[in-house]
Amino acid sequence: MSALNSGWQSAVKKAKKIGNKVDKIVHNYPKLPEFPLGYESLPFQIGKNVSMKSYNTFLDRSESSGYKFRWENRNVYIIEMADLQHEAAVSVLFKYFDRPNNGAIRGPISVYGQPYHYNPTGNGEKIAPDIAVRGSKAHILPSNPHPGLPPGDVKGNPHARIICEVAHAQNINAWNTKCEVWMYQTYVRCLLGIKLFPKIHVRRTVHQVMIARLWTRVALPGSVLSTDATLATAGVHVTEWDFGTIQFNTHTPTGCTAPNLINFQVTIPITDVFWDPPIVGGVPTPFAVFMPGTVVGTNFMIDLFDVQQEVLDAD
Structure with missing residues (x-):
């Protein structure tokens, strides 16, 4: 009996392997590199003429973990990797967004890492933020059903209200574009983006440029209208902080040298989560x-x- 079971299991495994090979040929899935990538290699193309359906299926597979991808004109690219500096920034932001739960394990504010949503400006392809924040189902769903259907993530859960995008490998223009894509969805009330640049040596001292941008649906002190015409018409504003050890494109210190400095505080209303x-x-x-x-x-x-300090310590 055991020999029969063993033979059956072996046959099933072989059939699955054959099925997987046929599936990959028929659907033209992106193919991950068989060698380690460095940041200098990104963006790295891993697929051509890939349908949206095949791309979404590829994302659902566990083999794609550790990378962030972009689907553009049926081409697929690796655009970001989960290195220590990237994850250090994500970790700090995660803690800040969870803090108002006051230590509750299942508090009213839900903070998630990379849940798939649909691209608001795309054709149904999936995209994932670094952090998605929303009210828990018990707190943002009304006692009576909505007259209409609000948007959700790909699993039908409530859509994220606050998004965070952290970029290390992506250039500043690609990162900015990715951030603004999210703001096409009205239910995203604000987006906090962090762009990390490579470390450099200035007079034997290690420095790093870091930029934060906050997209909001109301004007804030020092903010400007989005450069995206559609978002500007909708009243989306952007506030920027140069918070690394030196300023972008210069060697001038930023002044972000201690905690609790008012010029380096990002303030987001908690009510955005429960919109x-x-x-x-x-x-x-x-x-x-x-x-x-x-x-x-x-x-x-x-x-x-x-x-800043968490990123600098992450080496």
């Missing part, structure tokens, strides 16, 4: 945001000095 308006005629309508009583504070207060 959940009724939909009338396909349009979100004004409503009063409900803030759960267990939430601590009124704003997410992100100290960019903490991000």
